[in-house]
Amino acid sequence: MFRERLKKCRTSKGYSQQQMADFLGITRQGYGKYETGKAEPDLTTLTKLSNILGVSTDFLLKGTHAQFDLDEILSDPETLIAGHNGTISKEKAKVLLYYLLKNEFDKQ
Secondary structure, eight states: OHHHHHHHHHHHHTOOHHHHHHHHTSOHHHHHHHHHTSOOOOHHHHHHHHHHHTSOHHHHHHSOOOOOOHHHHHTSGGGOOOOGGGOOOHHHHHHHHHHHHHHHHHHO
16 A cells, blocks of 8 residues: 555655654644545655655556666666676676566565
């Protein structure tokens, strides 16, 4: 649920409800209503929340993630996940990176 994902993201970043409220320019009570399900943020606030927490709006709303552009990530040699002596294939690196990203987001 949105409220659970919101709280989990907030706490994983180490933010208090008051800090989140300050970031959004609302009261702590107003922010608290998002985490209890008594209120839902408007589109502008939802976008601010996703930016503050470093997650997509898709994740906050549905628990899913926007597709990653793995080709773009893997085009930079520094971001490649190298096997022995850097011999991992690009396709294997994509599979591994997708697995790592998916599992990290599933934990949130």
